[in-house]
Amino acid sequence: MTDTDLDCSQLELSKENIQPIRQGRKASALCNALDRDHQNKLQSERHEFEKEIRAYTGDDPLSVWYRYVLWVEQNYPTGGVQGNLFKLIESCFNTLYHNGEFDEKYINDERLLKLWVKYATLSPCPLEIYQTLYAKNIFTELAKFYEIWAWELEQRGNVKKAYSIYSDGCQRKAKPVELLEVAFGKFLARVAKMTLEGIGCRGKWK
Structure with missing residues (x-):
């Protein structure tokens, strides 16, 4: 049995503790994250990200935060204190939030939207978050x-x-227009299917 086989065998034992993410994770990252000997290296890399954030003086601070969040998400699949993704994203928002609002250039930035979606997914009240953003x-x-x-x-x-x-x-x-039109069409098809199958939308149209 190779070292890789040994490391990855831990993956099966730890699946129940791994938090799923929309885009999935690399198998190598999962195996490494579950190897205790690998944690020191992760901690060192994390410190490098934090140093980069503190030293950043450019005009796109979101770029560093975005890379950092994706890195944490991949390398701390079990979440918990070490990953602490929810708090990390909050720190990102606090950095970008000035005088009660985000910089105009980020208002419709897809990277920031992805971070908010991750944040909402980890929150007990995602719908309130989306409503607030819309407002x-x-x-x-x-x-x-x-x-x-x-x-x-x-x-x-x-x-x-x-x-x-x-x-x-x-x-x-909203752009891309085609994406939303396709999603809307699929939604209407699902609603029609529920009606035809007799599941009934009466209780759902509330």
Whole structure:
């Protein structure tokens, strides 16, 4: 048995503790993260990210934070105190948030949206987060914002509100327009299928 086989055998034993992420993880990162001997190296790399953030003087601080969050997500799959992704993303937001609002250039930045989606996923109240962002006119030009928000509503049975969100995004011509139109079409097909199968949308159209 090779060292790699030995390390990766821990993966099967630890699957129940691994937090899933939308884009998936590299198998090598999972194996390394579960190897205690690898933790010192991770800690060193983490310190390097934090040094880079403190020393950054450019005009796009989000770029460093974004790389840092993705790195933590890949290398700390079990979450917990070491990963602490929720707090890390909060720190990113606090750095970018000035005088009660984000810099104008980030209002419809897809990287920032992805961080907010990760944050909402880890939060007990994701719908409130999306509603607040919308009220502040943040991400309202991005099709993905409406798609993800509507999906969360649909999963909770609020089909009527999900329909409203899709419609609003289409009326605003959120970009890319084609992405939202396709997502909206699939949503309508799912609703029609539920109706035809007799599941009934009466209780869901609330």
